[in-house]
Amino acid sequence: AQSVTQPDIHITVSEGASLELRCNYSYGATPYLFWYVQSPGQGLQLLLKYFSGDTLVQGIKGFEAEFKRSQSSFNLRKPSVHWSDAAEYFCAVGGVLTGGGNKLTFGTGTQLKVEL
Amino acid sequence: KAGVTQTPRYLIKTRGQQVTLSCSPISGHRSVSWYQQTPGQGLQFLFEYFSETQRNKGNFPGRFSGRQFSNSRSEMNVSTLELGDSALYLCASSTETGGGNTIYFGEGSWLTVV
Numbered sequence: 379a380q381s382v383t384q385p386d387i388h389i390t391v392s393e394g395a396s397l398e399l400r401c402n403y404s405y406g407a408t409p410y411l412f413w414y415v416q417s418p419g420q421g422l423q424l425l426l427k428y429f430s431g432d433t434l435v436q437g438i439k440g441f442e443a444e445f446k447r448s449q450s451s452f453n454l455r456k457p458s459v460h461w462s463d464a465a466e467y468f469c470a471v472g473g474v475l476t477g478g479g480n481k482l483t484f485g486t487g488t489q490l491k492v493e494l
Numbered sequence: 495k496a497g498v499t500q501t502p503r504y505l506i507k508t509r510g511q512q513v514t515l516s517c518s519p520i521s522g523h524r525s526v527s528w529y530q531q532t533p534g535q536g537l538q539f540l541f542e543y544f545s546e547t548q549r550n551k552g553n554f555p556g557r558f559s560g561r562q563f564s565n566s567r568s569e570m571n572v573s574t575l576e577l578g579d580s581a582l583y584l585c586a587s588s589t590e591t592g593g594g595n596t597i598y599f600g601e602g603s604w605l606t607v608v
Contacts, residue, residue: 410594421498421584422599429594468537473593477539479550480525480588480597484537 384485401469409471498600519587526568531582544591
């Protein structure tokens with residue numbers, strides 16, 4: 379079945395440590411790929427997106443993501459996590475493969491906790 | 495430039511009532527989408543409007559409806575509210591439709607059905 383999967387429901391890291399959040403998709407081809415972050419009680423903020431081209435994408439707040447076609451993955455990374463990064467992170471896919479228009483299909487999210 | 499604005503931010507309704515939520519997209523954006531977010535089902539696409547036409551629809555019952563006005567502002571309506579409709583409703587806007595666009599979200603409207 380077509381889907382986007384975030385295997386980790388919760389992740390805890392220490393402040394200053396590196397971070398990698400996993401995202402896998404299952405479609406016949408490569409959809410448009412996005413990462414969003416949601417702070418408690420807030421809407422979604424776009425961190426970065428991948429449509430084509432360079433497989434390493436730079437985003438806001440020091441985040442980056444790497445697209446790997448062979449693994450159908452689009453993992454989010456940050457070299458050094460700050461306490462303010464504690465939030466929920468959503469991977470999303472879009473484009474014709476997921477229904478067309480601007481429809482996004484979201485993963486179930488990864489809740490990030492940062493220990494001081 | 496103002497972001498996506500949703501009103502009201504919080505509301506409480508009684509089962510069986512109806513509710514209308516409003517969304518003002520970013521200036522110049524013609525596509526407006528709506529999503530429902532719940533702890534159990536996560537983020538689910540409701541529908542997308544572009545230039546006053548519904549372009550896409552998610553898998554929700556007919557109680558959920560929407561519309562878009564000529565100034566791109568959008569409203570969604572839920573009739574005959576059920577307890578399970580309690581959720582955060584998010585509106586998102588983009589300049590164009592067709593995929594591959596940057597999509598911006600509002601802060602949402604929190605609906606509680608009692």
